[in-house]
Amino acid sequence: MQITIHTDSDRPIYRQVADEIKVLIVGGTLAAGTVLPTVRQLAADLGVNMNTVATAYRELQNDGLIAIRHGSGAVVTSQRTAVSNQRDVQRALRGALTEMLLAGMRRADILRAVTDELHALTREKS
Amino acid sequence: MQITIHTDSDRPIYRQVADEIKVLIVGGTLAAGTVLPTVRQLAADLGVNMNTVATAYRELQNDGLIAIRHGSGAVVTSQRTAVSNQRDVQRALRGALTEMLLAGMRRADILRAVTDELHALTREKS
Amino acid sequence: MQITIHTDSDRPIYRQVADEIKVLIVGGTLAAGTVLPTVRQLAADLGVNMNTVATAYRELQNDGLIAIRHGSGAVVTSQRTAVSNQRDVQRALRGALTEMLLAGMRRADILRAVTDELHALTREKS
Amino acid sequence: MQITIHTDSDRPIYRQVADEIKVLIVGGTLAAGTVLPTVRQLAADLGVNMNTVATAYRELQNDGLIAIRHGSGAVVTSQRTAVSNQRDVQRALRGALTEMLLAGMRRADILRAVTDELHALTREKS
DNA sequence: GTGGTCTAGACCACG
DNA sequence: GTGGTCTAGACCACC
Numbered sequence: 001m002q003i004t005i006h007t008d009s010d011r012p013i014y015r016q017v018a019d020e021i022k023v024l025i026v027g028g029t030l031a032a033g034t035v036l037p038t039v040r041q042l043a044a045d046l047g048v049n050m051n052t053v054a055t056a057y058r059e060l061q062n063d064g065l066i067a068i069r070h071g072s073g074a075v076v077t078s079q080r081t082a083v084s085n086q087r088d089v090q091r092a093l094r095g096a097l098t099e100m101l102l103a104g105m106r107r108a109d110i111l112r113a114v115t116d117e118l119h120a121l122t123r124e125k126s
Numbered sequence: 127m128q129i130t131i132h133t134d135s136d137r138p139i140y141r142q143v144a145d146e147i148k149v150l151i152v153g154g155t156l157a158a159g160t161v162l163p164t165v166r167q168l169a170a171d172l173g174v175n176m177n178t179v180a181t182a183y184r185e186l187q188n189d190g191l192i193a194i195r196h197g198s199g200a201v202v203t204s205q206r207t208a209v210s211n212q213r214d215v216q217r218a219l220r221g222a223l224t225e226m227l228l229a230g231m232r233r234a235d236i237l238r239a240v241t242d243e244l245h246a247l248t249r250e251k252s
Numbered sequence: 253m254q255i256t257i258h259t260d261s262d263r264p265i266y267r268q269v270a271d272e273i274k275v276l277i278v279g280g281t282l283a284a285g286t287v288l289p290t291v292r293q294l295a296a297d298l299g300v301n302m303n304t305v306a307t308a309y310r311e312l313q314n315d316g317l318i319a320i321r322h323g324s325g326a327v328v329t330s331q332r333t334a335v336s337n338q339r340d341v342q343r344a345l346r347g348a349l350t351e352m353l354l355a356g357m358r359r360a361d362i363l364r365a366v367t368d369e370l371h372a373l374t375r376e377k378s
Numbered sequence: 379m380q381i382t383i384h385t386d387s388d389r390p391i392y393r394q395v396a397d398e399i400k401v402l403i404v405g406g407t408l409a410a411g412t413v414l415p416t417v418r419q420l421a422a423d424l425g426v427n428m429n430t431v432a433t434a435y436r437e438l439q440n441d442g443l444i445a446i447r448h449g450s451g452a453v454v455t456s457q458r459t460a461v462s463n464q465r466d467v468q469r470a471l472r473g474a475l476t477e478m479l480l481a482g483m484r485r486a487d488i489l490r491a492v493t494d495e496l497h498a499l500t501r502e503k504s
Numbered sequence: 505g506t507g508g509t510c511t512a513g514a515c516c517a518c519g
Numbered sequence: 520g521t522g523g524t525c526t527a528g529a530c531c532a533c534c
Contacts, residue, residue, distance in 0.1 A: 007319075007321065008319050008329070009217065009220075010217065011217075011221065012322065012517075012518065012519090013518085013519080014517095014518075014519085019224050019228065022228050023224065023227045023228060026227065026228060026230050027227065048519080049518095049519045050519095051518085051519055052518080052519060055518085055519090081230040082228070082229050082230035083228050083229075084225050084226075084228035084229040085229070086229070088225055088229075089222075089225050089226055089229050089231075089239070090243070092218075092221050092222035092225040092226075093222045093225070093226070093239060093240065093243050094149055094243060094247070095145055095148075095149070095218050095221075095222065096215075096218035096219045096221065096222035097240070097243055097244055097247055098145075098148055098149050098152045098153075098247070099210055099214050099215050099218040099219075100210075100215055100218075100219070101152050101247065101248075102148075102152060102189070102191075102205070102208050102209075102210035103209075103210040103211070103212070103214075103215050104210075105215075107244065107248075110240075110244060111237075111240070111241070113215070113219060114219065114223070114236075114237070114240050115237070117216070117219050117220060117223055118223055118233065118236060121220070121223055121224070121227070122227075122233075136517085138523075138524060138525085139524085139525080140524080140525090164505085164506065164507080165506080165507060166505090166506080166507090174525080174526090175525060175526050175527070176507095176526095176527090177509095177525075177526075177527090178524085178525065178526085180507070180508075180509095181524090181525095183507085184508090188314065190337075190339065193385075193386050194507070194508095195385060195506090195507085195533090195534085196390065196506070196507055196508075196532065196533040196534070197505075197506045197507070197532085197533045197534035198505095198506065198507090198533085198534060199506070199507080200507085203386070207339075209337050209339075211316075211335050213316065213333075213335075262532085264508075264509060264510085265509085265510080266509080266510090271473055271476075274473075274476055274480075275472055275473070275476050278476045278479050278480060279476075290520085290521065290522080291521080291522060292520090292521080292522090300510080300511090301510060301511050301512075302511095302512090302522095303510075303511075303512090303524095304509085304510065304511085306522070306523075306524095307509090307510095309522085310523090315480070317480075320522070320523095321518090321519085321521090321522085322517070322518040322519070322521070322522055322523075323517085323518045323519035323520075323521045323522070324518085324519065324520095324521070324522090325521070325522085326522085331480070334480050335480075335481075336477055336478075336480035336481040336482075337481070338481070340477050340481075341474075341477050341478055341481050341483075341491070342495070343387065343388065343389075344470075344473050344474035344476075344477040344478075345474045345477075345478070345491060345492065345495050346387075346495060346499070347389065347470050347473075347474065348467075348470035348471045348473065348474035349492070349495055349496055349499055350397050350401065350499070351462050351466055351467050351470040351471070352462075352467055352470075352471065353401045353404065353405065353499070353500075354397065354400050354401060354404060354460070354461050354462035355460050355461075355462040355463070355464070355466075355467050356404050356459040356460035357467075359496065359500075362492075362496060363489075363492070363493070365467070365471060366471065366475070366488075366489070366492050367489070369468070369471050369472060369475055370475055370485065370488060373472065373475055373476070373479065374479075374485075390532075390533065390534095391533085391534080392532095392533075392534085426534085427533095427534050428534095429533085429534060430533080430534060433533080433534090
C-alpha cells in the first residue's frame with residue numbers, strides 16, 4: 001500500500017492517512033474484501049505513532065468503509081462512491097483557486113498546476 | 127457583509143472568517159477602498175469574541191489584502207499588493223483535489239469543475 | 253536559549269520573541285532540525301503567558317522558519333523554505349535607516365555599520 | 379517642510395512625523411531658532427488629524443528638540459546630534475539585515491537596497 | 505471609539 | 520503532554 005504523508009503539512013497526519021485510503025477505496029483500487037495492513041505494521045511503514053494510524057482506521061470505520069476485526073486486521077467493506085459532499089468540495093476548490101489567483105497565476109498556470117498535482121496525487125496511489 | 131460561520135466545523139472560526147473575506151475580495155465583491163466593519167461590530171454580528179475577528183483581520187493584513195489603521199478601521203487594499211506563496215497554494219490545491227477525489231470525481235469531472243469555478247470567480251470580478 | 257525581552261519596550265513581546273529567534277536562525281546559532289522549547293516551557297522561562305509565545309511561534313511558522321507539529325513541539329526548518337516579502341524588507345530597512353539617521357550617523361557611518369553587521373551575521377552562520 | 383508619511387505602514391503616523399523632523403534637526407537642515415509650522419497647518423498639509431501632529435510635537439518637546447510656545451508655534455531649540463542610542467540602532471539594523479537575508483538577497487543586493495533607500499529618505503527631506 | 509496586546513483559564517485535537 | 524483555539528476582560532496606543 002503506497003501512502004505518502006507530509007509531516008510538514010498542516011493537515012493532521014491521521015487525516016492524511018485516512019484520506020489517502022479513502023481515495024483508494026472510492027477510486028476502486030481497493031475493492032471490497034481487501035485486507036488492510038494492521039495498525040502496527042502500517043505505523044511502522046509510515047514511521048508514525050500507532051495511535052495516529054488507529055485514529056485513521058477509526059475514521060474509516062465511522063465512514064462505513066472498513067470493518068475492524070479484533071485481532072485480524074481491517075477489511076474493506078464498502079463500494080461507496082463518495083465520502084465527501086458537494087459543499088465541502090466547493091469550499092475547498094474555491095479556496096484553492098482564490099489562493100492561486102492571489103499568487104498572480106493566470107488561467108493557464110492554474111490549469112497546469114491542477115493537472116500536475118492531480119497527476120502526482122493519483123500516481124502516488126497506484 | 128455576507129459571512130456565515132459554522133461553529134461545529136473543524137476549521138477554526140478565525141480562518142473561516144478570513145477565507146470568506148478573502149474570496150469576497152478576490153471575487154471583486156469587496157473592491158479596493160471598501161471599509162470593513164469594525165472588529166467589534168463583526169464580532170457582535172457573528173456572535174464570536176472580538177479577538178477571534180481580530181485574528182482573522184491580522185491574517186488578512188499579513189497577506190496584504192487589507193490595511194488596518196489604528197483608530198480608523200480596516201480597508202481593502204489593492205489586490206496588486208497582495209502576496210501568496212507557493213506553500214499556501216500547494217496546500218490549498220492538494221486539499222481541494224483530495225476533497226474532489228473523495229467525492230468520487232474522476233479526472234474529467236475535476237477539470238470541468240475547476241474551469242467552471244474559475245470562470246465563475248473571475249467573471250464576478252468584472 | 254538566549255532570549256531577553258523588555259516588558260517596558262513599545263515593541264510587543266511576541267514580536268520581540270519572534271525577532272530574536274529569527275536572528276538566531278538566520279545567524280546559524282539555531283541550525284535546521286533544532287528543537288525549540290515548548291510553548292509552555294519558554295513562556296515559563298520568560299515569565300509571560302503561553303499565548304504570547306504561541307503567537308510568536310505562529311509568526312515564525314508563517315514565515316516558514318519553523319515547523320510546528322501538533323503534539324511534538326516545534327523544529328527549525330531549512331532556511332531555504334523560508335520566505336520574506338518585499339514589504340517586510342522595506343519596512344525593516346526604512347526603520348533601521350531612520351534609527352541610524354536619528355543617531356546622527358552620516359552616510360559613510362551608515363554604510364560602514366551595515367557592512368560590519370552584515371559581515372558579523374554571515375560569519376556566524378558558517 | 380517636505381515630509382512624507384506612509385499611512386499603510388505599521389509605524390504610527392505621529393512617530394513618522396516626529397522621526398522625519400528629528401532627522402531634519404539632527405542632520406542640521408533645521409537649525410536652532412527655526413520656526414516650525416503650527417500644528418493646525420502641518421496637519422492640513424499632511425492630511426492627518428490635528429491630534430496626530432500634536433502628539434508628534436509633544437514627543438519632540440520631550441526629546442528637548444523643540445520648544446512649544448503657546449499661541450505662536452514651535453521653535454527648534456537644540457543642536458543635539460543624536461536622539462537614538464546604539465542599542466536601538468543595532469537591533470533595528472540586525473533585524474533589517476536578517477529580513478533581507480531571509481528574502482534571499484545577496485551582499486550586493488543588500489548594499490544596493492541600503493543606498494537606494496538611504497538616498498530616497500534623505501532626498502525627501504531636502 | 506478604534507484596533508493591539510496581554511492575561512488567565514478553559515476545552516479540544518493531536519501524537 | 521503538546522500545541523490550537525476560543526473566551527472574557529483588561530489596559531494601552533492611536534486617531
